[in-house]
Amino acid sequence: xxxxxxxxxxxxxxxxxxxxxxxxxxxxxxxxxxxxxxxxxxxxxxxxxxxxxxxxxxxxxxxxxxxxxxxxxxxxxxxxxxxxxxxxxxxxxxxxxxxxxxxxxxxxxxxxxxxxxxxxxxxxxxxxxxxxxxxxxxxxxxxxxxxxxxxxxxxxxxxxxxxxxxxxx
Amino acid sequence: xxxxxxxxxxxxxxxxxxxxxxxxxxxxxxxxxxxxxxxxxxxxxxxxxxxxxxxxxxxxxxxxxxxxxxxxxxxxxxxxxxxxxxxxxxxxxxxxxxxxxxxxxxxxxxxxxxxxxxxxxxxxxxxxxxxxxxxxxxxxxxxxxx
Numbered sequence: 342x343x344x345x346x347x348x349x350x351x352x353x354x355x356x357x358x359x360x361x362x363x364x365x366x367x368x369x370x371x372x373x374x375x376x377x378x379x380x381x382x383x384x385x386x387x388x389x390x391x392x393x394x395x396x397x398x399x400x401x402x403x404x405x406x407x408x409x410x411x412x413x414x415x416x417x418x419x420x421x422x423x424x425x426x427x428x429x430x431x432x433x434x435x436x437x438x439x440x441x442x443x444x445x446x447x448x449x450x451x452x453x454x455x456x457x458x459x460x461x462x463x464x465x466x467x468x469x470x471x472x473x474x475x476x477x478x479x480x481x482x483x484x485x486x487x488x489x490x491x492x493x494x495x496x497x498x499x500x501x502x503x504x505x506x507x508x509x510x
Numbered sequence: 511x512x513x514x515x516x517x518x519x520x521x522x523x524x525x526x527x528x529x530x531x532x533x534x535x536x537x538x539x540x541x542x543x544x545x546x547x548x549x550x551x552x553x554x555x556x557x558x559x560x561x562x563x564x565x566x567x568x569x570x571x572x573x574x575x576x577x578x579x580x581x582x583x584x585x586x587x588x589x590x591x592x593x594x595x596x597x598x599x600x601x602x603x604x605x606x607x608x609x610x611x612x613x614x615x616x617x618x619x620x621x622x623x624x625x626x627x628x629x630x631x632x633x634x635x636x637x638x639x640x641x642x643x644x645x646x647x648x649x650x651x652x653x654x655x656x
Contacts, residue, residue: 359567373569380571447558466559491526505551
């Protein structure tokens with residue numbers, strides 16, 4: 342396979358890999374690195390690519406595994422680095438800030454979920470894969486996907502309700 | 511879409527039983543400007559989902575790491591070959607120089623040698639004249655140290 346063909350093929354799902362990695366690792370930089378690593382690995386094994394039924398799903402699984410390894414390494418390193426991806430916020434319309442804040446809040450809630458739920462919601466609600474594809478990517482069965490999805494969504498709803506009722510949590 | 515329908519869909523959504531197209535309907539509904547107040551809180555959620563799907567990776571993919579590495583090794587090989595060849599060539603004895611300035615006639619040779627030696631001694635003497643000052647130095651020293 343030629344380089345150009347590979348790049349056009351992977352461009353189709355590169356951003357999805359990035360978003361999944363970002364969902365799991367939180368940090369932008371680490372997610373970029375993860376995406377690079379996964380694509381490089383895929384490129385090195387390009388001869389086997391014809392054997393894979395679904396390259397995209399395969400790459401997603403690779404990303405998931407890579408991120409799990411990273412997270413595990415971080416845990417054992419006994420060092421917690423909190424990534425916040427600082428951005429300077431230009432003062433603008435109050436409403437706009439508020440809306441942005443609310444969306445950030447949803448992101449925070451989502452990132453506080455267990456990894457499995459986080460991934461399933463990411464793949465389903467953001468990337469819009471169907472349950473069968475998600476099951477294949479994560480190596481679990483479809484029922485498990487549905488249950489995890491429901492649990493995650495309910496948890497988000499619960500947290501949103503709390504926020505809505507008290508204003509601050 | 512009717513409100514009751516949306517509420518039904520939401521219920522299904524939280525049970526994880528909606529289809530992709532139903533979820534799309536929900537997304538479309540909640541990204542509109544006006545939503546009834548009791549559903550307001552879900553607006554953020556669906557807006558977040560649709561916004562998150564627009565995030566893109568900024569770095570471009572680089573596939574050249576391996577080929578660049580081999581390129582470096584080849585440069586190394588070429589450089590070492592150039593070095594070895596260079597050493598070999600400069601150490602090689604150059605072609606014999608035939609003209610060493612040899613004189614065939616012993617008479618001429620003698621005269622030439624004399625000329626050269628004379629010249630050397632002349633420069634020697636010229637140089638030695640300058641050494642007179644050293645004596646002066648010695649004299650002055652002796653004035654102070656007796």
